[in-house]
Amino acid sequence: MDLIPHPRHAAYVTDDGFTLRPGTVLDVGPGAERAGRWVRSVLGAATGLEFPAGEPGPDGAVRLAVDATVPGGPEAYRITVDPQWGVRVTGAGPAGVFWGAQTLRQLLGPEAFRRAPTAPDRRWRVPAGHLQDAPRFGWRGFMLDVARHFMPKDGVLRYVDLMAVHKLNVLHLHLTDDQGWRVEVGRYPRLTEVGAWRTRTKVGLGAPDVWDERPHGGYYTRDDLREIVAYAAERHITVVPEIDIPGHSQAAIAAYPELGNTDVVDTAALPVLTGWGVNPNVLAPTEHTLRFYENVLTEVLEIFPGTFVHIGGDECPTEQWRSSPAAMERVAELGLRDAGELQSRLIRHFDRWLAERGRRLIGWDEILEGGLAPGAAVASWRGYAGGIAAARAGHDVVMCPQSHVYLDWRQSEHPDEPAPIAHARTLEDVYRFEPVPDELTPREAARVIGTQANAWTEVMDSVRVVDYMVFPRLAAFAEVAWSALPPPAERDWPGFERRMSAHYARLDALGVEYRPPAGPRPWQRRPGVTGRPKAGPPPIV
Numbered sequence: 001m002d003l004i005p006h007p008r009h010a011a012y013v014t015d016d017g018f019t020l021r022p023g024t025v026l027d028v029g030p031g032a033e034r035a036g037r038w039v040r041s042v043l044g045a046a047t048g049l050e051f052p053a054g055e056p057g058p059d060g061a062v063r064l065a066v067d068a069t070v071p072g073g074p075e076a077y078r079i080t081v082d083p084q085w086g087v088r089v090t091g092a093g094p095a096g097v098f099w100g101a102q103t104l105r106q107l108l109g110p111e112a113f114r115r116a117p118t119a120p121d122r123r124w125r126v127p128a129g130h131l132q133d134a135p136r137f138g139w140r141g142f143m144l145d146v147a148r149h150f151m152p153k154d155g156v157l158r159y160v161d162l163m164a165v166h167k168l169n170v171l172h173l174h175l176t177d178d179q180g181w182r183v184e185v186g187r188y189p190r191l192t193e194v195g196a197w198r199t200r201t202k203v204g205l206g207a208p209d210v211w212d213e214r215p216h217g218g219y220y221t222r223d224d225l226r227e228i229v230a231y232a233a234e235r236h237i238t239v240v241p242e243i244d245i246p247g248h249s250q251a252a253i254a255a256y257p258e259l260g261n262t263d264v265v266d267t268a269a270l271p272v273l274t275g276w277g278v279n280p281n282v283l284a285p286t287e288h289t290l291r292f293y294e295n296v297l298t299e300v301l302e303i304f305p306g307t308f309v310h311i312g313g314d315e316c317p318t319e320q321w322r323s324s325p326a327a328m329e330r331v332a333e334l335g336l337r338d339a340g341e342l343q344s345r346l347i348r349h350f351d352r353w354l355a356e357r358g359r360r361l362i363g364w365d366e367i368l369e370g371g372l373a374p375g376a377a378v379a380s381w382r383g384y385a386g387g388i389a390a391a392r393a394g395h396d397v398v399m400c401p402q403s404h405v406y407l408d409w410r411q412s413e414h415p416d417e418p419a420p421i422a423h424a425r426t427l428e429d430v431y432r433f434e435p436v437p438d439e440l441t442p443r444e445a446a447r448v449i450g451t452q453a454n455a456w457t458e459v460m461d462s463v464r465v466v467d468y469m470v471f472p473r474l475a476a477f478a479e480v481a482w483s484a485l486p487p488p489a490e491r492d493w494p495g496f497e498r499r500m501s502a503h504y505a506r507l508d509a510l511g512v513e514y515r516p517p518a519g520p521r522p523w524q525r526r527p528g529v530t531g532r533p534k535a536g537p538p539p540i541v
């Protein structure tokens, strides 16, 4: 049935099945409520069927139930379709039922991905058969960088829906960076009054410098974020907020200049950054900075109930600390070897601070340098090395090597490819991505709690461009994260490509403007947007 991601076991009889009718009852068992609401609202809208509540009768029904004996962990599920009795989706836990309902949507055909029926007399038939499925990883993540380019709330909610379609369960929101602060903080209003806006934006990552000469910005209110969190939770998706420190913080410094290294630069003159790259203007390693971010995080914790809080930690140049008398005084005071250790001090401070509040810190792999508390987790982005080291040191790891799953990297070598950033990572490359490196022992490998694809948006200035860069590669990534695939060389790429033709029809019905297999459509080319193309195969680090 061309399912994506591929299920563990499936056996169908496609010439027989169960047809959903206007009177078909939806029987929702205890624990299956969220899946029940989703079926009624989303499949109800697509099919025009009402799915009345009731007891299953002789005409068959759709039944959603939790049964802890379904094997494969809490997200596992089973579907049986009988021509007479109807459809039964059984999850090992509530999430399993929900993922089963996502599979049911694919079994109904591409028209089930629309928001209203296009033909009044369509038959909604589910093929008869039996299916059993469970995910490989518990963390199946997608990171959206809403800091470089703001994505209006509606776009984020749409991406939550698109993640659900692909059985992805962690939405990592990169909420702060040099170029924008996107989360309202009651105690520090200037973070969004000032930090959410920039005067103009550099177009593309490469030379020559071209600017769009128009303001850009936006932010989410606390209620916007509560809505996103609740909308995601209704779909069994956890939202992980990222407040990036101590680098990538110029938007915060522009709003509150005392956060910067005032004895090195005139931080009062720093604007929200309008260009890209690794930025020397980092936070000052002071007690004030610690208190400020504790206060910010206190509000963040009130909005985001999930265990993990992402603290960034990436790309923090230490030059300003080295030339700052105040920072060097702090180095001496704390008995540190050098300014570099200030970074790990800061990260460890928040590691402890979060742990005291029952949360866990996650950060980019730079946070490993200098030692981490045992509960902290590492997102390995500079290749596999950081993840391997972290797993060996007993930390949980989310594998997201830029060489494989950075969705801002271009999708083909073709000269028409818009924004030719970095190396080409094709759909096939992503399909052959393996999150667990061979050199890990089984015990170490168990530390790899999952994997994540990251969409950095320096050159993605609208949802249309994000769609183009993210799809179809996110579909391949979803299969890597969910399905128990064989080693990369043995993966059935032709089979995946075949299933993708059915999946393109689903994406079309959803209104996703993916990159077509034949290359960008004429209006998807962006000739003015230059990048840093790199030749040859991407590095496997």
Ligand code: TNX
Residues within 6 Å of the ligand: 314, 315, 364, 381, 406, 408, 456, 457, 458
């Ligand atoms: C590196 S990944 C970054 C981001 C950029 C990205 C572009 C990471 C932790 N830092 O700030 O947007 O490369 O590919």
